[in-house]
Amino acid sequence: MRFIPHTEADIEVMLKTVGAAQLDDLIAHVPQNLRDTAVINLPDGRAEAEVADELTQLAARNPGATGFISFLGGGYYRHYVPAAVRAITARAEFATSYTPYQPEVSQGTTQAIFEFQTLITQLTALDVANASMYDGASAAAEAILMAHRVLPKRHVVAISRALWPDYRATIRTYLSALGTLELVDLPFDLATGEIDRAALDGLATGELLCTVTGYPNAFGVIEPLAQIVELTHRAGALAIAVTAEPLALALLKPPGALGVDIAVGEGQSFGMPLQFGGPGLGFLAGRSAQVRQMPGRLVGQTTDSEGHRAFCLTLATREQHIRRERATSNICTNHSLCALAATAYLSLMGRQGLRELAARNVELAHATRAALEAAGVRRRFTGQCFNEFVVALDAPEAALAAAERQGILAGISLANDYPELGGNLLISVTEMNTPVEIERLCGVLAGGR
């Protein structure tokens, strides 16, 4: 076996040293009945070329990956990944290291995470960000648990229905066992696609723990976050903003500047391939005063014994390996290599480039929306959008099928998750879409409205 270096001679020497006659003597203490049934009935190992061939064939059976013009979004976004990002994350020094428990030989990882934390605070305009989490959905759930630690006496969690269905489902799962928190759906305004502020006003009592708002939301609508925060704070509750398309934060007013207490989201847009939905990363940022209630790893600046600047994991007394059942979260790892990809990506895009890319997305999405309207395809919501929007179709399934026949994945039907939006399609437009592609989309949807 090519990954195992032992020669027959090595094995002989080693067995002799440990006082065994054969390899299976080393497992003789495992009960016989268990060993008898332990054979793994899988085909024998194969040469690299054969394995590569098998996987290549499986990959080729995903025509949706490469053979279509795509307008799919809904929480994961198609963006160009610069080659330099892959060159950096492919470095074995980064990829094959583990949690930086020995900071003297992990300064690459710890400094990159410190830079990641800084970039996230700059994008969100908040004081402190953690080292990353699994994804946007679980980060949103963790943000609610964090809010509960800050305000333990409150129990109503108001979640926008215009939050991605997967996020709402994840939050339900995470909170299901606690039994102390009550989840209340915040309806959206059927005209604007924004949170129904009157409904929120009705919930703004002394029991309200937090509000959870998509920014932009699951319909691509840019919520009036300042007003939502104001209503939330008037009740003495915490405002949580959730962003699945973090590129929007390059152009939109940052959550922290609008008074948001905890900003979380998904980081996949920043240099990670689509990969059928993972791995991406979750980010979580908040205020300094609440740092000890934060979940997940944190890297801090310190010095070595000669006074040189260095970085290491810190505030670990919040974490499971120290606090065990009293930890702030059960999270052990972060998504470190994904955070590295994001750090490299954002460093390349830079102060101007990221804003220009965000702007390009806005221009293309708005142009597409206008062209569709000109072709008679009605936009569903009046709310302002970033790079994603909803249109109303008479026969959405037929339109999607017609588009597919023409090699276009036109969008995501909202029928499954929002019965009241049965005829509606979520369309995402990014810098990956050319004017010709947009024209073809308009053609096929205009025909199927």
Next chain:
Amino acid sequence: MATADRLKAARADQKPAAGETQSAPPIAASGVALIFEESSPGRRGVDSGGGADSAKHALELLGDDLCRTDIEGFPELSEPQVLRHFLRLSQLNFGQALQFYPLGSCTMKYNPVLNDEMAALPGFASLHPATPPHLAPGALELIARMEAALAEITGMDAVSLAPAAGAQGELAGLLMIRAWEEKRGKVRRKVIIPDTAHGTNPASCTLAGFEVVVARSGPRGYLEAAEIRRLLSDDVAALMVTNPNTLGMFEPEIQEIAAALHERGAMLYLDGANMNALLGVAKPGDMGADIVHLNLHKTFSTPHGGGGPGAGPVAVKRHLEPFLPHPRIVKRADQWEFDRDRPDSIGRLRSFHGNFGMLVRAYTYILAMGGDGLAQASRHAILNAAYVRKRLEAHFPSATREPTMHECVLTHDLDTRTGVSTLDLAKRLLDFGMHPPTIYFPLVVHGALMIEPTETESLETLESFIETMERIYAEALEDPAMVKAAPHSLKLRRIDEVTAARRPVLRWNAR
């Protein structure tokens, strides 16, 4: 001249002059400034299509009220500067591909490079998660095959690949126990966890709404059925146990324990963190486990990535299958699709379909290894650990006299003899280009060194590690001050972790 002085003298040449060390911000000994400090206004690392006009136009489209005008402090560098920054940072890391990395319970085995290449195939990497299933049959087929392979390897009936990490697998397992009990009318409140357990176990219990009851290991280092029987009551939902345990020992009474649990209506949750000892040796399903979670980044060779991403599939026996988290795939009319009709499911743990990219890597590994190769891997991992334990026993005796498996936990007497601690030993190992073992874990062993060499390390590497450990032991007797001041050969000296926590600086600031 003592070693410490020699090393100090050698280092003096590289040090900045006295005045320079006083300047603020402090100079990074690594020589790599923060990306923000390397930034200059006007530089860029990409040429994106739109340019400044595009930005202006977008602001008009959205209106000033919605928009920010700048991302203050954001970096501005050229592409080659960015590349050099991160490649130089990479050189400050140890990694499994470059160094011996025997972190106990972490299974730092070789990560085959083909794994990454397969995950990067456009058919996988460019596949959007909302792609209609009939346009992604290859990906769904991979998920189905991976589920079947893990069920076969663990001896379980059904597998979910959704959990993003081991800790999420734990949460899923515990929530399934809870859901199963709710369905039967009464929820038991307690979960038994041995004192040797990983910290995620009790933390996951809290999140799943269970109270932790600690079981004490017996005098020989393993869990005794008598202790479990003593703690069992009608309020105990499960025992959560790692096998082999964190001393590296196979739990000899595991089957008796499983029977005792089942008799009282409780379940056995097996933490598969140490699965690398069990491939083709003993299947958790056969031990009586109702639930087991795996860490693909340990046993199944996906890269650890400096701390994730990993994946933490959870496998169950038939009675828990209806409770598995979303998504589940099902074959209808010869085609895979997502099963939305699962009323008993505990729900979602995250968005989409799990860390699919890691599943591709682990499946590539399983195909390469085959059933025979996997069985060989565990046997060679056990041989390597047994060899290290035996060869080091004179100065670093094992914490147990019982046989151990893929890892060993060693102790030493240096702290009482010379004041040299386990941490000092670990730091000194860095000087020899080796990553230290896991230290001070399990908590029940004083000054523990938890060594997991894995099957992919050669006899020569093990010999070099053994020699180094013996040499450090001798150094600790001869010149304890030098060992206590280690590391000496790296660009950085020992890092002050206490100050980092006392006065947290968690981001760079322009001023």
